[in-house]
Amino acid sequence: MAKINMLQAINDALSLVLETDDKAILFGEDVGHFGGVFRATSGLQEKYGKERCFNTPLTEQGIAGFANGLASNGMTAIAEIQFADYIFPAIDQIVNESAKFRYRSGNEFNVGGITYRTPYGGGIAGGHYHSQSPEAYFTQTAGLKVVVPRNAYQAKGLLLASIRDKNPVVFFEPKRLYRANISEVPEGDYEIELGKAEVVREGKDITLLAWGAQMEIIEEAADMAAKQGISCEVIDLRTLAPWDIETVAASVKKTGRLLINHEAPLTGGFAGEIAATIQEECFLYLESPISRVCGLDTPYPLIHEKEYMPDALKTFEAIKATVKF
CATH class of the missing domain: 3.40.50.970 (Thiamin diphosphate (ThDP)-binding fold, Pyr/PP domains)
Incomplete structure (x- = not known):
């Protein structure tokens, strides 16, 4: 290593x-x-x-x-x-x-x-x-x-x-x-299977889902939520096509809640596809609407980059709102 x-x-x-x-x-x-x-x-x-x-x-x-x-x-x-x-x-x-x-x-x-x-x-x-x-x-x-x-x-x-x-x-x-x-x-050769999400952290109150750079964002938000007694399950999707419906659905059936975070704009973002599929798979298990914390529906701004980004604070606020729904 x-x-x-x-x-x-x-x-x-x-x-x-x-x-x-x-x-x-x-x-x-x-x-x-x-x-x-x-x-x-x-x-x-x-x-x-x-x-x-x-x-x-x-x-x-x-x-x-x-x-x-x-x-x-x-x-x-x-x-x-x-x-x-x-x-x-x-x-x-x-x-x-x-x-x-x-x-x-x-x-x-x-x-x-x-x-x-x-x-x-x-x-x-x-x-x-x-x-x-x-x-x-x-x-x-x-x-x-x-x-x-x-x-x-x-x-x-x-x-x-x-x-x-x-x-x-x-x-x-x-x-x-x-x-x-x-x-x-590892210094040698190894592969990670495509099409498989990874449960990075186990939890019981809400499932947080992201990929790429936003994973550190939802993990930070999960730490903030933990201080208020909210237990977050954290999943890295890793492969978006084909995506691992089974792992995500199993988690949502356990927690009853789902928050999806991605950096791309909200409209037409992949979170919408995930939300639609999970409500079909888990409708009777959901305790609140599926939440999306995403980029804004604007061209990516330079001086307002901080406002655009779906950061840990925005995610933390969405976690609280979803759990309290």
């Missing part, structure tokens, strides 16, 4: 894949000698050569199209989109090609060897073009898996599982935790 940050854990995972899979190729804007804007790929071009880790032109649609072409020929394509905000030019290639390639060919061909890595979210004063959380757009698309880690340990295990999965994966990395989160991470 080694104490490393999330960037180092991601770099470790990518290095392991390049070392053990001779069909793996890593590419994106500035990922070569520069190591990417956040340095997640530092040293990999020097170690594995320019043929396996290289820069692309600044064209996200081209990056995704190139990934589709590589994967359709049996390669393991690991494409970096420099910021999740700029994944939108590539959305046609990801949603209409990557996701549907196997389906439209009747399983004759597939591009299951693709992983799209991209940093998402706010908290770094990046403004409205470098702070968005677009994960919900991709959860609507059959054929894609959507994965979000919460710390360095999770990032390495989930990324290795994503790259080796036989389906295209969009892997969102919480950029504000890149250097802020330090965890004990």
Whole structure:
């Protein structure tokens, strides 16, 4: 085990894949000698050569199209989109090609060897073009898996599982935790199963659900609630598509209450899908309406970032209101 940050854990995972899979190729804007804007790929071009880790032109649609072409020929394509905000030019290639390639060919061909890595979210004063959380757009698309880690340990295990999965994966990395989160991470190879949520903390009064960087927010809110005698069960969803309905429903049947926290705007956010499904699964067990603590329905603000963020205080107030309903 080694104490490393999330960037180092991601770099470790990518290095392991390049070392053990001779069909793996890593590419994106500035990922070569520069190591990417956040340095997640530092040293990999020097170690594995320019043929396996290289820069692309600044064209996200081209990056995704190139990934589709590589994967359709049996390669393991690991494409970096420099910021999740700029994944939108590539959305046609990801949603209409990557996701549907196997389906439209009747399983004759597939591009299951693709992983799209991209940093998402706010908290770094990046403004409205470098702070968005677009994960919900991709959860609507059959054929894609959507994965979000919460710390360095999770990032390495989930990324290795994503790259080796036989389906295209969009892997969102919480950029504000890149250097802020330090965890004990195995130096060797390990995977964390996709599609499985994790109960991080057991509780009896309310279930708190989040993913990625918001996990530390709901854990802080759970600590605040505990001081007032409220016992919170805390769950990390980890995989949004497919998401682990069984684990979440079992928790809500126990606690009778659910609060979902995500950084993306409220309207159309993935919390709405979770809430709809859980009220179908757990209607007779619910003691109060399902609560959503989310970002605002505005462009992501720069100077008002603190007001925009669904922080621990907002979450704590929502916990109290839900429990007292």
